[in-house]
Amino acid sequence: MLPSSVLKHIIDCHCHPTEAASISPDSMQQLQISVCAMSTHNKDQSLVRSLAHDYPHKIIPAFGYHPWFSHFIALRSGISKRNHYQQLFQPTPESSPDFEDLFPHLPEPISLDDVLQDLRSNFASSSSPPILGEVGLDAIFRVPYDYHASPRRISSFAIPLEHQIAVLEAQLDLAVELGASVSLHSVKCPAATLDLFNRLKRKHQDRWSRVRIDIHSCSMSPDSIKQLQACKSHPNIFMSVSTTINGRSRNLRSLITTCLPDKLLIESDYNAIEPSTSQCLEILGIVAEVKGWQIETDWKEEDTDGAVHRLEANWKAFLGRA
Template sequence: MCQQHQDQAQDGRSHYRDPFPWHLGAFDAHCHPTDTMASIASLATLNARVLAIMATRSQDQHLIAKVATEHGISDSDSPLNYQGGSASVDPASAAPVGKKACKVVPAFGWHPWFSYQLYDDTASNPTYKAPNPENSDTSAAEDAKIAHYKVVLSPTPKEPSFLSSLPPPTPLSSFIASTREYLLAFPHALVGEIGLDKGFRLPQQWLPDDASCRDEGLTPGGREGRLLSRYRVQMQHQQAVLQAQLRLAGETGRAVSVHGVQAHGVLYDTMAACWKGHERKILSRREKKRIAPGAEESSSSDDDDDSGTNELETGAAAKSKKKKPALGKPFPPRICLHSYSGSADTLKQWFHPAVPSKIFASFSTAVNLGTDGGRAKLEGVVRAVPDDRILVESDLHMAGDEAEAVLEDMYRLVCEIKGWDLEQGVGTIGKNFQEFVYG
């Protein structure tokens, strides 16, 4: 728990002294435990019920699939009804019963930090021109790789050693095809982590003497403590990678977890371009009077993202209500703005009634309490998020006690800001997580 919130607890103005109701189900909406695969073993002892685990790059897509195969939510499970991660309570004895291991919801996607490693082979003039496979001249492939990175990175790299240290780029179409296969294999999977980042800079290259210092417990491909270079990924290239993944999410009817740093305006514009022409109709007062009471919402969209089964319902009632999700749209049905760091005013555009996607915002201590500026605006932003659209996350690179502690801390803080007691807040956020994943 951070010092600020310990101080609040000591002056008696918060619920920090109350026991945390793990038995109601706590959900981590965004985390990266496959960056430290050894931490996956802790799923058997966690109090949290479900973790939404994110892929980011080439090295972790198959790891997400592996963990989801072993620990994923099955078709018969629902997040709120699944008694896992913490013990349910027998009302008669108040004793914990039936504890199961924490489950995971997988997410497959390519993070903007690694977007330079893809090239858009569907573009009229691709940045990478693959050499003829019959040409055994390795210099041609190296020249093509360097040409790609000189286009997508800014400023244009000139150091031969830095350019040669970068991997050959992967075709965007190939990545989208493999991601589609993962989504088909895991019916509850999300698309993530995807997005835009103006602030990110590539890490410097590995040097020969660095090999002995590498942590073998970390999944390769990350920064791993390297200093940052001066090179950034061109925003236009990031947008192309993001838009391809948004189209895939729309095509498959999957929710997305979206990263946005120093790019809140361009992120909204990029995503809004996907739903252009599909906006919800905003009825005038005269139009509302002309339709039957209660029909306003159904009149705003002919097949919106509210279709589907409420996972709290079971049996024949649930089956009779179940509808097939609307597929084939050019935009995702549900969007989570992960660790949202923009202002409350910027948030208003996302929740405009014309937006056809259902928008959620999640918060983490790692990002939202990581700077003085983030702490200063968090309360206003949390208050601006509708009660039924707020989520909580750890955004840490391992599972275990530390991730669970920061998850609990943010749960408590959101409840404090919203004026909820812990049981009300945990229950509300649990329902929101279910709605985000299942629709």
């Protein structure tokens, strides 16, 4: 374990502590790193807000609506539950029995206008500058009957990518307006992600470049991330890695090698606070080995070539505080 003088400069840039059944005061007292706590749907925005309020020096709040829950969001107000989900999933005669089986498990939709108002409220009331997250796109997700059940029963229905894009674009428009950094989920849709970035660049011009975006637990190919970061239109793209997700991929080391050294972040992507530190130290070790960076054993402000110094500087740049 690294000394506390070094640990306090490590940032877990993406995790989900409020998904745990509870967060004990002892675990928060023992936490020596900083963590960026993601929200994902309408039930956990307030949990993240409360956690950041209680531990402002350890928790960076992130407010946003995850693509896995984007089917809960109606693009127009006043639509009935049945009409919303029928229009979204377009059940055929063959799939109609499956739709009727799933329908009772689906919540009443919330309007996109209400989502954006909720985000505005959370950003305005946050004691520390929040980021937008977790938001994004996912081309392979299938809707579960109950996301929180174990084991999780999965339906045959996917959330149309066009709907996900509409929900994401509205949230990114808000990030541009507020100057917020973004933690982005992008799974199996690099072309759609780049197309959206290009459209937002045309829409917002220079304001788009001032919004920093982290593609978290990046599952893109090294070629895709190289294309994004080499693109002059998108100098604002960062990438973070975790052993939780990226550890399963043979591309992890080549992805780290490809990523620009000043655009790289680390994360745990863990759904409990206790393992956050060990998970971050594990991915820190891999990043340092691949990049040829030394990990500091004590903290000296002038040691700017150290791995933790570099990653902390990247985090500050991601937040726009460099």
